[in-house]
Amino acid sequence: MDKLPKIGIPLLIIIIAVIVLIAKSAVTINSGEGGVLYKQFSGGVDIDNTYGEGFHVVAPWNSMIKYEVRDQTVQEKLDELLSVDGLPIEVDLTIQYKPNKSNLGRLHQTVGLDYYSRKVRPAISSVARSIIGQYTAEELYSSKKNSIQKEIEAQTKKDLQIVYIDLIQVLVEKIELPAKITAAIEDKKTKEQELEKYKYLLQTAEKEAERQRVEAEGKATANKILSASLTDKILQEKGIEATLKLSESENSKVIVIGSGESGMPLILGNQ
Known part of the structure; x- marks a missing residue:
């Protein structure tokens, strides 16, 4: 009976030592982590291996350093x-x-x-x-x-x-x-924008003036050509055509009496 306690105490010590040894040897690397092994008695940091997620067993005198490897x-x-x-x-x-x-x-x-x-x-x-x-x-x-x-x-x-x-x-x-520099830059940008707007309006006005000048020159040229082409005979024919159209109008009472200085009929009526 006296021997049992003597045997039990060393056994208990051994069991405790094994538990501590296992606890120190077991390492869990969590999700998003990587491990670096430090070897106390055999070269220090293991630079060639990175330990991934999960359960690892290491010697109790070594240590595992964990790094977060997520972004x-x-x-x-x-x-x-x-x-x-x-x-x-x-x-x-x-x-x-x-x-x-x-x-x-x-x-x-x-x-x-x-x-x-x-x-x-x-x-x-x-x-x-x-x-x-x-x-x-x-x-x-x-x-x-x-x-x-x-x-x-x-x-x-x-x-x-x-x-x-x-x-x-x-x-x-x-x-x-600095606030003063920002204000100065903003003021400069505003003035540059106003200048660009003024330039645009000036260019638009110049283009419109040029358009009107070209249009006026075109009309003047057309009038010259038309004037050169209108002879007295053509004018008389046009007058006669206009007179005939007036005579056909239901609202017109046309009386032709003699002729004008140009040889065209004189037209009298209530219209």
Whole structure:
């Protein structure tokens, strides 16, 4: 009877040790995660393998570091930028990124879990500062937003690829200039629009004047041709035709008495 407790205590210790060992060895990588294995006594970070979702058993002296490998989105406001003409510029960005899943081990070894603050944000800030500095305030305000967005995205992708981070896209949400500069640009644009409207109205008036001049010249030419073609004989024939038509009218009482100086009949009547 005295031996049973002595045997039971070591057994209980062994059972507890096995449970703890299994608990420390069992690792579950959840959906949307990837794992990096750190080997305490055999080389440190396993840079060649990325562990996928599911249940994994590792030695209790090793550890599994989990990374989220889904697309991640962060909004940033950069307020230390200058245009090429030295004006302060603020830019609101939306950044989508994720770690390169096949290189999680290398990312962990060279950068670590805080890779966004250590690599992504500094890269975006540096590239944005360089590109913004190539444009004037007016260009930034008006027509260069899409161009700037593409340039920032393309250059930052290259910079982050070499540190095992995938940049999905960069969206320039807003480019903000000092209020006085914005007002001056708006005023300039308004005046330019008014000038363009004035030019349009002037061109329209000039075209209408030219049209009327051509039309008047055409009428004058036609009258000259018509006058040259109307001989006395033709005029007499036309007069006779008109007289005959009047004589046929039911509402006209026509009396022909003699002739006028031109040889045409004189017409009297109540109409």
